[in-house]
Structures are given as C-alpha cells and as structure tokens.
Amino acid sequence: MKELRLQNKPVKKKEYGINLIPILFVWLAVIVLTFVFLIINDDGADSTSQTYLLPWVFLTGAVIAAPSVYLWVKNEFSLINPLVFAAWSYFFPAFFLGGLIFTFRLSDPFYLNFIQDTRTDMPLTFIIIMLGYAGLSVGFLLPWARKIGVKIGDFLPERKWKTENMFFPGFVLLALGLFNTIIGYIAGVIGYQRLDEIGQYDGLLFLLTLIWSEASLMLWVVIFRRKKLDFWTAITVLFLFATAFSRVLYGGNRAGFLLIFLSIAFAYLLAGNTINLKKAVIGGVLMVACIFVGMIYGTTFRNVKGTEQQQDMTQYTENILATVETISEKDNMQVLESGFASLLERIEAVSSVAVVVSNYEKLAPYEEGYGLDNNIWKDTATFFIPRVVWQDKPVASEPRKYGDLYFNYGENSFTITPMGDLLRNFGIVGVPLGMFLLGFLLRIIYAALIEKREFSYWRATLFFMLITAVSYESFYGSILPYLAKVAFISIVGLITVHFLIRKEKTSNY
Numbered sequence: 001m002k003e004l005r006l007q008n009k010p011v012k013k014k015e016y017g018i019n020l021i022p023i024l025f026v027w028l029a030v031i032v033l034t035f036v037f038l039i040i041n042d043d044g045a046d047s048t049s050q051t052y053l054l055p056w057v058f059l060t061g062a063v064i065a066a067p068s069v070y071l072w073v074k075n076e077f078s079l080i081n082p083l084v085f086a087a088w089s090y091f092f093p094a095f096f097l098g099g100l101i102f103t104f105r106l107s108d109p110f111y112l113n114f115i116q117d118t119r120t121d122m123p124l125t126f127i128i129i130m131l132g133y134a135g136l137s138v139g140f141l142l143p144w145a146r147k148i149g150v151k152i153g154d155f156l157p158e159r160k161w162k163t164e165n166m167f168f169p170g171f172v173l174l175a176l177g178l179f180n181t182i183i184g185y186i187a188g189v190i191g192y193q194r195l196d197e198i199g200q201y202d203g204l205l206f207l208l209t210l211i212w213s214e215a216s217l218m219l220w221v222v223i224f225r226r227k228k229l230d231f232w233t234a235i236t237v238l239f240l241f242a243t244a245f246s247r248v249l250y251g252g253n254r255a256g257f258l259l260i261f262l263s264i265a266f267a268y269l270l271a272g273n274t275i276n277l278k279k280a281v282i283g284g285v286l287m288v289a290c291i292f293v294g295m296i297y298g299t300t301f302r303n304v305k306g307t308e309q310q311q312d313m314t315q316y317t318e319n320i321l322a323t324v325e326t327i328s329e330k331d332n333m334q335v336l337e338s339g340f341a342s343l344l345e346r347i348e349a350v351s352s353v354a355v356v357v358s359n360y361e362k363l364a365p366y367e368e369g370y371g372l373d374n375n376i377w378k379d380t381a382t383f384f385i386p387r388v389v390w391q392d393k394p395v396a397s398e399p400r401k402y403g404d405l406y407f408n409y410g411e412n413s414f415t416i417t418p419m420g421d422l423l424r425n426f427g428i429v430g431v432p433l434g435m436f437l438l439g440f441l442l443r444i445i446y447a448a449l450i451e452k453r454e455f456s457y458w459r460a461t462l463f464f465m466l467i468t469a470v471s472y473e474s475f476y477g478s479i480l481p482y483l484a485k486v487a488f489i490s491i492v493g494l495i496t497v498h499f500l501i502r503k504e505k506t507s508n509y
Contacts, residue, residue, distance in 0.1 A: 149447025
C-alpha cells in the first residue's frame, strides 16, 4: 500500500529547465538601483540625451518579468500560460528591448517629432505600460477568476477523442480552411490588400479563413501525441509545412514565419511535452531566424507591391515571384542589414505609444469627426449584431483613421496597444482597470480549458485559437468582439470534427 501511494502521488514538473530564482534577485536589485538613480540623477541628462530613460526601461523590464518569476517560484510557470505568453511574446520585446532600441536611437521612425515633450512624455509612457501589465497580472493571478474558470471547465463536455481517429477530420478541416483562404485572397479580405468598402459577408469570410489555423494546430498536436514517424505522420508534416509556407508567401506578413513557429511550439506544449535547456536554445534560435527571415520577406514584398490595392491572383502571384527575385539579387550583407533595420523598427513599440500619451488629450475633441470617440464602448456594444443585419454598422476601432489622426498618415496601421486605447477612452485610471479585466478573462479561459486538466484535443485547440486572438498591439476595443467571433468559428470547426470522427467508444490516448 505504501508503494501504491507513492506511485499515485502527483509529481510536480517544471516546464522550462532553467533556474529562474537568481533572476528574481537580479530584478529586485534593478528595481532598487532604479529608484536610487532616479533620486540622485533627476536632471542630470541634457535635453538631447536618451540615457535618462534607462532606469525606466529596466524598471519596465522588472515589472514584466516579475509575474513569470512568481509563477516559477509557485511551480506554475508554463510557456503557454497567457500571462507568461503575453510577457515574452510581446511586452518584453516591445517595451524592454524596444525601450533600449529607443534609448540608443537604433530606430528612427518619422513620428518621433509628434512626441511633444520627450523628457516628460517618455517616462509617463513607461509608467502607463507598467500599470497596464501590472493590471493584467493582478487580474490573472487573483483566485476568483481561476475559481470561475474551474467551474466552467467542469461543466464543459470531455469529448476524449482518440489520436488515431484525428487524421481524417483534421485533413477535412484543413481542406475547408484552405478553400476558404483561397476565396479570401481572391475576395481581397486577407493578405497585403484591403477592400475599399466592407461587404456584409466579408467579415464572415475572414473568420472562415481561421479554420486553416485551427486545423493546422490540431494536426500538429496529433503528430506530437503520436511520437512516432510513419507514413501518415510524414505526409502530414510535409503538407502542413507546404501549406504554411504558401500562406506566408501570399500573406506578405512580416510575422508570417513567426506565426508558424508559434503554432508548432504551442502544439508541442499542448500535446503534453516539456522543454529542457537544449530544446529552449534550439527553439530560441529558430524563433529568431523566423523573425529575421519574415522581416526580410515581408518588408521586401510590401515594397515590391507598393500599395494595399486589391489585385487579381495572377498579379498577386507575380509580386511574390518578384519579391523572391529581388531578395536573391541583393548582396547578402545588404539583405541582412535591411532585415536587421526592419526588425529593430518592428520591435520598438514604445515611441508609437508615446505619441498617444503625448497627444490624446489634445486630439480628443477631433476623435468624433474620425469616428474614434468611445470606440471601446461602441465596438463592445455592437459586435454581436451581424453586418448582414446592420449593413452600415460602424467600426469604431479603425486603424487607418487612428493613423490619420495621430500620425498624419492613414495608409498604415500603427501600434496603439490596449494601454494606449484605454488611455484615450478613460484616462490613466482606465489603463490598470481595463487590463485587470482582460487578465481576469484570460485566467477564466486558461482555468476552464488547460490549467490542471487532462489532455483534450478540443480544449487544446480552442485555447490556442482564443489566446492567439488577443492582440497586444491593437485596440482594446477590438479584443472582446474578436475573441467572441474566433470562439464561434472555432467551435463550429470542432463540432465538424466531432461529427467526422468514427462513431466508436473513445478513450484516452
């Protein structure tokens, strides 16, 4: 009996084989030194120097890293934890590394002149970023959200699908997603193109293209659950890479290769695998390579195509071939330099948020004329009404109009972040409160679908679709509407899989 009890005793495993405890003390030291520096060096830098921002940069990094360290100490650290994922996929690179890039002027975007008073507005920007991530962390870590999520998760059906039964429905779902995506490119709702006028079915068509991502994630999970290389596994891997690569080429997105990497990494972890130091190093190298290659291709493709004007598939394909030819004709060092410059510009998000911080009060009276006023309330209150019913439904969180008003350039989508959007709508107080609610919602999703639960294909797939649907560089007002739409289309896909699986008694793999 004693031996049996020992075997049944749960063993806690750390997902990431690196001791983070020393990092905790490093960041505590950084916080202390930051406040000392601020006290003794209040006006030490001249008006052109950026080094006075270093304490704010490191303090922001400490605030972002602290929850991850806390979760590690509590033995609850996981790379797919929404709070950890938010920190290391966006907040840390965009605001810590981005802060360093801005401080040392490694990137020089044209809109820096829109920041009215750098000495005041930049520290305030870092404070708002810290308030935002702190609010997100508190909302996520408080036990109430977890309890609600657990109750919801217990109510949801199990649906323990067999791994060997997943290939056929996975490929059917992938074929549907592929078909919808092709139609989406032809209709101009996806890719580096945009419609002059949004049709009543364009939003639905865009959502249907997400079935491709859902099916891809599901099939990658199947591969990692099987843990063996056979004919079906090899065919599936080749097909997934081929379709994903083609999607990156046609998407013209600088983050295309990174999204492939994240999908595979999520699938690996959701399948129940753990990451040691060797895997982490290999994954880190591959991730950087995906980011770098994506920057080179995406930037070159956009330069070749020129504008986002809609094109037929023949012209669009010619742009892809011209992009590949342009990259191949360039000198290797020139390609690397161009990719590195694009990478620095893309990572750094502090300055674009600073434009909002510096101008939101002054531009507030003009937002109504652009349809941007109260966008969070407007989009949250109207998203459930289909455009088929309300054909003239306004889109209050409109990136082009925001770019036109704040950056005097409406032909690009500039980073605003949920913090910047909350600041525009509710002032500084609204930033931690709004992010608190977002963290609360993310913990409910995590607890209901993944946290301390047995593996389930449908839970893993739905979780991936929801967590990756949250954009930390876009409007706060678009988060809940988009989450609801992604949840709906993902559930439709999962119901399709359920009816395609052979009707036999299911069991755990």
